[in-house]
Amino acid sequence: MKSLAELEAIKQKAKADLAARTDGGRKVVVGMATCGIAAGARPVMNAMVEELRTRNINDIAVTMTGCIGVCRLEPIVEVIEENGDKVTYVKMDQAKARRVVVEHLINGQVCQDLTIGAVEAEAKKG
Amino acid sequence: MQDLSLHLLDIVQNSLKAKADRIVIEISADTDINMLYIMIKDNGHGMSAEMVRQVTDPFVTTRTTRSVGLGIPLLKEHCELTGGRLILESEPDKGTIITASFGLYSIDRMPLGDISDTVAALVLSAPAVNYLIRFHCQDRDFELDWQDIRIQLEDVPLTEPAVLEWIQGNVAEQQQYIFGGVLNEITG
Numbered sequence: 001m002k003s004l005a006e007l008e009a010i011k012q013k014a015k016a017d018l019a020a021r022t023d024g025g026r027k028v029v030v031g032m033a034t035c036g037i038a039a040g041a042r043p044v045m046n047a048m049v050e051e052l053r054t055r056n057i058n059d060i061a062v063t064m065t066g067c068i069g070v071c072r073l074e075p076i077v078e079v080i081e082e083n084g085d086k087v088t089y090v091k092m093d094q095a096k097a098r099r100v101v102v103e104h105l106i107n108g109q110v111c112q113d114l115t116i117g118a119v120e121a122e123a124k125k126g
Numbered sequence: 127m128q129d130l131s132l133h134l135l136d137i138v139q140n141s142l143k144a145k146a147d148r149i150v151i152e153i154s155a156d157t158d159i160n161m162l163y164i165m166i167k168d169n170g171h172g173m174s175a176e177m178v179r180q181v182t183d184p185f186v187t188t189r190t191t192r193s194v195g196l197g198i199p200l201l202k203e204h205c206e207l208t209g210g211r212l213i214l215e216s217e218p219d220k221g222t223i224i225t226a227s228f229g230l231y232s233i234d235r236m237p238l239g240d241i242s243d244t245v246a247a248l249v250l251s252a253p254a255v256n257y258l259i260r261f262h263c264q265d266r267d268f269e270l271d272w273q274d275i276r277i278q279l280e281d282v283p284l285t286e287p288a289v290l291e292w293i294q295g296n297v298a299e300q301q302q303y304i305f306g307g308v309l310n311e312i313t314g
Contacts, residue, residue: 001303002296007278010289014282032251034197037136038127042247049250053287061285064251066139 017058024059025082026105032064035071040093044075047094051101060105073116079104088116127200129239130164130228135247136197137166137224142252144170146221149255153241154262155308160230161210162238162309167223173216181214201226208232230309237311242298246290253285259297261304268300 030036030045041064049062068076073090077100080086087110089100096114103109112118127133134151141149146168154163173181182202202212210227228235245259256276261268270293272284279289307314 002292002299004274004278006292007275007289010286010292011279011282014279014286014288018282018286032135032139032247034136034139034200037132042132042135042243045247045250046243049246049287049290053291058287062250064247066143 021059027061027080029063029065029078031068031074031076033067035067036074039074041075043094044092044097047097048101051098089114090116090119129237131239131241131244133201134164135244138248141168141170146170147255150258152260155230157264157308162228162230165225169221172218172220172222174218178214178216207234238309241301242294245297246294249284249290253283261300263304263308266304268304
């Protein structure tokens with residue numbers, strides 16, 4: 001069983017990490033209203049957090065928002081850059097979430113095929 | 127919703143929208159009368175008696191993106207399918223208590239799901255909120271209070287990956303320990 005005392009070691013390490021860290025100002029926002037949750041937003045959010053943790057990236061905040069208004073495209077993930085630029089990814093799943101972490105957040109390459117623009121254009125064609 | 131932990135995540139979003147900063151989540155199983163309870167108590171801005179009456183109607187919602195709210199009606203339906211019920215108590219400026227009960231061994235009861243994943247999502251959703259998680263079943267109890275965690279952590283944020291991992295691991299371990307062998311979906 002875990003005890004609160006274990007947090008002491010975590011605190012010490014985190015304090016050292018925090019002192020050495022500069023805030024990147026980027027954030028990831030996951031739609032977490034009824035529509036998003038029912039479509040699988042929670043595993044998407046957890047996959048992003050896990051992937052960032054595994055890769056030791058801790059200057060990107062992962063958070064949530066309510067219904068964005070396009071429920072049929074949930075789960076929706078927005079990547080917001082420091083300058084306010086925003087990329088909206090739709091119909092996400094855990095694998096796509098991990099891809100966004102690696103390709104977009106780490107390597108700076110937007111996953112064009114997962115963006116709302118690409119998915120909507122594809123839907124119109126089909 | 128595929129399981130109760132997802133309902134929980136959904137319902138707590140209402141507490142967050144009501145600007146609650148203290149949210150108590152209690153999950154308990156009573157094996158004498160074979161019922162499972164999920165209670166959420168918040169100190170948010172609460173609802174009027176009229177709103178409480180209306181809120182189980184899917185065509186009543188506070189959301190502005192469209193005029194249909196499904197969270198509470200869906201949960202109520204799932205409760206009633208299993209022989210349980212949904213009880214809402216609320217007072218403006220005081221807060222809201224939602225108690226959902228389910229027939230423990232009803233074939234229609236959804237599995238509890240992964241409460242630790244919901245808790246992690248709730249911390250990320252609102253890092254400033256002081257949650258309190260309580261599990262109870264037979265002679266086993268578990269309680270984790272964010273106020274205690276914050277005292278330990280001093281100024282380290284709860285969203286720190288290592289902290290989040292610890293909270294998640296703790297809740298997962300306790301869910302298994304407290305409900306293992308009692309809920310059909312969790313082996314003892």
